[in-house]
Amino acid sequence: MTAAALANNRFVPPAVGVLSLLAAIALIELLIRVGVINRFIVPMPSDIIAAFPRVIVEENVLHRFLLTAAEAFSAGVLVTVFGVAGGVLLHRYRLLRLATETWVAAIAAAPLVLMYPLYLVIFGRSALTIVMMGFSAGLAPIILKTLEGLSGTRRVLINVGKSFNLSASQQFWKILFPAALPTIFVGLRLGLIFALINIVGVEFLINFGGLGQLINELAERYDLAGTYAAICFVILVSICVFILMERLERWLRPAN
Amino acid sequence: MAATGQLSARTARPLGLPVSPVTVLRIAIIVAVLVVWELTAASGLLYRDVVPSLGVIGTALYTTLKDPSFYLHLGITAYEIAIAMLIGGVSGLVVGILLGGSKFLARAYEAYLYYLGPCPKIIFFPIMIMWFGVGPGSKIAMGAVSCFFPVALNVAGGMREIDKVLIRVGRSFRANTWQMVTKIYLPAMRHPVINGVRLGLGVALIGTLLAETKLSNRGIGYLVIQAYSVFNMPQMYALLIILFVIAIGANSLIGWLGGLDTVKRA
Numbered sequence: 001m002t003a004a005a006l007a008n009n010r011f012v013p014p015a016v017g018v019l020s021l022l023a024a025i026a027l028i029e030l031l032i033r034v035g036v037i038n039r040f041i042v043p044m045p046s047d048i049i050a051a052f053p054r055v056i057v058e059e060n061v062l063h064r065f066l067l068t069a070a071e072a073f074s075a076g077v078l079v080t081v082f083g084v085a086g087g088v089l090l091h092r093y094r095l096l097r098l099a100t101e102t103w104v105a106a107i108a109a110a111p112l113v114l115m116y117p118l119y120l121v122i123f124g125r126s127a128l129t130i131v132m133m134g135f136s137a138g139l140a141p142i143i144l145k146t147l148e149g150l151s152g153t154r155r156v157l158i159n160v161g162k163s164f165n166l167s168a169s170q171q172f173w174k175i176l177f178p179a180a181l182p183t184i185f186v187g188l189r190l191g192l193i194f195a196l197i198n199i200v201g202v203e204f205l206i207n208f209g210g211l212g213q214l215i216n217e218l219a220e221r222y223d224l225a226g227t228y229a230a231i232c233f234v235i236l237v238s239i240c241v242f243i244l245m246e247r248l249e250r251w252l253r254p255a256n
Numbered sequence: 257m258a259a260t261g262q263l264s265a266r267t268a269r270p271l272g273l274p275v276s277p278v279t280v281l282r283i284a285i286i287v288a289v290l291v292v293w294e295l296t297a298a299s300g301l302l303y304r305d306v307v308p309s310l311g312v313i314g315t316a317l318y319t320t321l322k323d324p325s326f327y328l329h330l331g332i333t334a335y336e337i338a339i340a341m342l343i344g345g346v347s348g349l350v351v352g353i354l355l356g357g358s359k360f361l362a363r364a365y366e367a368y369l370y371y372l373g374p375c376p377k378i379i380f381f382p383i384m385i386m387w388f389g390v391g392p393g394s395k396i397a398m399g400a401v402s403c404f405f406p407v408a409l410n411v412a413g414g415m416r417e418i419d420k421v422l423i424r425v426g427r428s429f430r431a432n433t434w435q436m437v438t439k440i441y442l443p444a445m446r447h448p449v450i451n452g453v454r455l456g457l458g459v460a461l462i463g464t465l466l467a468e469t470k471l472s473n474r475g476i477g478y479l480v481i482q483a484y485s486v487f488n489m490p491q492m493y494a495l496l497i498i499l500f501v502i503a504i505g506a507n508s509l510i511g512w513l514g515g516l517d518t519v520k521r522a
Contacts, residue, residue, distance in 0.1 A: 042386075042387075114477075117469065197376040200379065204378055239372075
């Protein structure tokens with residue numbers, strides 16, 4: 001089999017990826033067992049796997065997951081409503097767009113999560129702080145992508161709407177919005193990912209809420225295997241959410 | 257067409273106005289925000305000092321910038337971020353070139369980077385503390401881990417975009433790996449690399465500063481959380497303003513130095 005055929009094979013490269021990951025885990029296990037790596041700094045992978053059921057049952061992971069999910073959902077609803085509305089507003093009023101679009105882009109690039117101590121003062125050490133942090137982080141990308149989607153509507157579609165004498169409202173709901181929907185959803189995916197990252201991060205930092213707090217608590221108890229297991233769990237949850245969002249985006253995207 | 261329209265709207269000046277309507281609106285928005293802020297501060301609707309008056313924030317900004325110890329903390333944070341960028345950036349560059357240059361490696365490993373990239377990196381901080389201690393090492397590691405992913409993914413994407421003719425030219429001159437990297441790959445994909453470094457800087461800054469707010473006794477992140485602990489709101493606002501100016505300024509500077517603003521788009 002040639003190198004090109006090997007690279008294009010459907011199963012071989014992913015299998016090599018998985019096998020090398022497993023080999024790396026086995027190597028770490030071996031190095032810890034023979035004492036090359038200190039087991040009080042890096043727990044054995046077998047201990048981490050064994051800690052999963054304990055963390056899930058004793059640390060009430062389902063409840064914590066639902067708490068984080070509820071915060072993410074609240075932030076998601078807020079960013080969707082305000083982000084899409086903001087984008088529509090900037091598209092509707094051109095002068096406002098010209099005056100503020102660069103500001104919104106600057107906010108999107110700003111490290112907003114560093115404002116979490118300020119949010120703690122304003123909203124208290126509560127779920128509201130976490131939700132508002134997620135909202136702040138996810139808002140700008142949705143505004144920008146909504147604006148991009150609406151502005152990118154093909155001229156011919158707008159002209160078709162005009163030829164049917166559609167009102168401004170009909171023009172928006174029947175032409176502009178459906179045409180912009182795929183781009184808006186790209187923004188929603190970005191915004192929701194930013195919101196989720198910030199929600200878990202702030203939960204960890206302020207030791208409050210769901211999955212982020214779980215990692216912090218286990219680390220403070222010096223439960224090494226539990227901490228690693230909780231981190232793996234959060235990574236798995238994040239990956240599942242990203243894959244789900246991606247599938248949803250692909251499903252919504254017109255097959256052109 | 258759209259660009260022409262934007263230009264005409266920007267430059268169009270109604271009779272009697274020395275500036276464009278866009279500038280007028282911008283000034284109006286800024287003035288409105290400042291007035292609302294000042295009124296809120298004076299109204300007493302919120303807890304005292306949660307929204308300090310602009311004068312108090314200005315004084316705090318001046319005091320902070322005048323304080324020599326601030327520059328010591330700024331220097332420590334800058335040092336941590338610089339080392340983090342070096343470690344995360346170089347390793348991201350190497351991994352990106354490997355993944356972008358080999359379809360097999362990309363199909364085997366890129367998915368891991370792609371899905372790990374958007375995970376909240378701060379959750380790795382307890383591990384970093386155990387591995388590198390409570391000093392600057394753990395903050396550098398946080399910054400490096402944060403910076404690695406955007407650089408690696410951008411470089412890998414950039415490698416695949418390189419014109420195959422350029423690669424064939426390099427090979428026909430029998431260029432070795434180092435020459436291929438320095439003479440062909442890097443110059444040809446400078447824009448994706450600069451873009452990756454720009455994104456990497458943003459997340460390295462966040463990673464390092466958040467780590468400082470969590471556990472540190474030095475750095476700007478430490479100053480922010482210290483201001484929160486003693487409820488010194490004016491100083492917290494001052495520090496956040498300084499941080500935002502530095503972050504946005506550094507971001508723009510890298511883009512400008514890398515010539516991202518001159519990229520011709522199809």
